[in-house]
Amino acid sequence: MNDTEPNNSVSVNILIDECVKASRLLGGDQSLVLHGGGNTSVKAPFLDITGAVIDALYVKGSGWDLASIEAPGFAPLPLQRMHALLELEQLSDTDMMRELSAARLDPVAPQPSVEALLHAYLPHQSVLHSHADLILTLTNLRDGDSQVREVFGDRVIYVPYVMPGFDLAREVKRRWETEGDSSIIGMVLMNHGLFTFAETAETAYANHIGLIGEVETYLASVPASERETAAAVPHICAAELAKLRHQLSEVAGRPMILSRDTSPETLSFVGRNDLTDLAGRGPVTPDHVIRTKRTPMIGQDISAYVNDYREYFDKNKDRTASPVTMLDPAPRVVLDPSIGMLTAGIQAKDAAIANDIYHHTMAVISTCEDRLGGWVPLSANHLFDVEYWDLEQAKLRLSGPPPSMAGQIGVVTGSASGIGKACAAALLDRGAAVIGMDIADNVEMAFDGPAWCGIKVDITDADAHREALATGINRFGGVDIVVMAAGIFGASTPIGDLEADDWRRVMSVNVDAVAETLRQLHPILALSPVGGRVAMIGSKNVSAPGAGAAAYSASKAALTQLARVAAIEWAADGIRVNTVHPDAVFDTGLWTDDLLASRAEKYGLTVDGYKRRNLLQTEVTAAVVGEAVALLCGDSFAATTGAQIPIDGGNERTI
Helix, strand or coil, X not given: CXXXXXXXXXXXXXXXXXXXXXXXXXXCCCCCCXXXXXXXXXXEEEECCCCCEEEEEEEEECCXXXXXXXXXXXXXXXXXXXXXXXXCCCCCHHHHHHHHHHHCCCCCCCCECCCHHHHHHCCCCEEEEECCHHHHHHHCECCHHHHHHHHHCCCEEEEXXXXXXXXXXXXXXXXXXXXXXXXXXXXXXXXXXXXXEECCHHHHHHHHHHHHHHHHHHHHCCCCCCCCCCCCCCCCCHHHHHHHHXXXXXXXXXXXXXXXXXXXXXHHHHCCCCHHHHHCCCCCCHHHHHHHCCCCEECCCHHHHHHHHHHHHHHHHHHCCCCCCCCCCXXXXXXXXXCEXXXXXXXXXXXXXXXXXXXXHHHHHHHHHHHCCCECCCCHHHHHHHHCCHHHHHHHHCCCCCCCCCCCEEEEECXXXXXXXXXXXXXXXXXXXXXXXXXXXXXXXXXXXXXXXXXECCCCCHHHHHHHHHHHHHHHCCCCEEEECCCCCCCCECHHHCCHHHHHHXXXXXXXXHHHHHHHHHHHHCCCCCCCEEEEECCHHHCCCCCCEHHHHHHHHHXXXXXXXXXXXXXXXXXXXXXXXXXXXXXXXXXXXXXXXXXXXXXXXXXXXXXXXXXXXXXXXXXXXXXXXXXXXXXXXXXXXXXXXXECCCCCCCC
16 A cells, blocks of 8 residues: 555545435435435546556446435545546437446446436536425526526526437536636526535535525515415315225236325315316426326326327337337326325335425425416426336336235224234335324334324224224225234133123224224225135134133134134135134233243243144244234135134144
């Protein structure tokens, strides 16, 4: 090593850390960056293995989110090579990304941003790019160019919309060569976003926030039109929502999550008299089209929406250099005054992303139309270029194929602990969205993420249970899977000493509530786009009861009979109903360490030996039961209904 290497290494780390900090500040503000949008970079030396120092660009890599990016999320590229590529007159997207990938100074670094050449060209050490709502507001107007100039004057360079990538980088290069000087602190890309730059990331960020603040000040001086307040939340029954999800899933060719939004700002927007016109013009930036489609569906006529999408595709498909296959034509956003807003996605997170994006879209549209003289987004052909741009589609392919239960929705009772929680975890692991119900306080926080909807409810209260199911169906759009895991054991007492209230309480939870749940969910399950699936959590006590467990054993036997009748009655609706019979599942709230120790001592066994007191000498855990239930509700058992499956390690009494 030479004497300069340690200092260079420290310098590089400081520069990258500063870029990470500024990137996270941008990414942490959804009014600036939404779900993977935006990009940042810093120019710093790269030390190769021979000790040579290479002038490099560290640019955000694809697949990294600015809100959480870390130093490994930046791809190092040789600046000399980037500048050489910019001297070319033409470079296809495919060749550009191949060159960028091959040029990486670290082969394990992520694929560089499509904007890497633009970042490389700008003669500043730190560069930040966002899709700030306020900037997009100014650039989606009839006279957007003049309004941008009115606000910023000569401190920014104005670039008309150009497809991101090589062509945009070349356009920026041309404009900078004639307009760039030391007084320029930013660039406004029409219908696209804002670039700011400086010798430090801190200054580039200050410039970014400063320019956006000037737009905010400008808008504050523009009077707003009077608008009606939001209407009351419209009512839609669960079956109507499930039917719409079924139709949308058929068009998409796979089950979809369909999440409902009735916030005041949403109801105000969908209640506009000019809704169809405004929402039908397009998104605020082409980057959003892969998440929201070009336009939302207004109302509930899916056939009309699909026909419009096919016309849009047929009209523009010859714009691409190579043949393209039409994407599924299902809407990702539905606006309807009688519903509110629905957002659709292959998984719950996708529906949530579409919701976030369209909330910002509604705000921008309303400001443009009501305060600034007219909302004018990009034309359909430009949007098609991005929607069917292979580099944009690659973003969606980065995560690989969706999980096996993506788009499916489960209801799991008793999901705050034990077998119910394990069943919910197994469904979530396979990509399903889960409505979890339990009387315990911790059910709401049992899992994290957009695919979990935990609801505290007493399932023996039919009205409260109905309301909880409606809440869950509004969140995800329907139900495909039901796991009835809630249950109680009751007092362990001989029949002669059994209290009527104890008997009734066990039956109320273990049987009555299940029957009521099935009654409420049957029409929803019948509308499942994949066919409904029900799993009952029975017990070994059905076939091998024990003394002192009359109420529990009888309730589980009744539950099993209920499942058998449901399997017979519901087969015509494509709903399959099966039962699992666990035994000796000791990692639940029913079993304490002291109780396990005392029972093991009674049989002259160690605790571990007592847990494995079955033919296979294996421990039956809640997770084992959960995995079996998830498998039973999956496609592997598509031809099975009315089955009873023991999960007990083998029991001589039941065999």
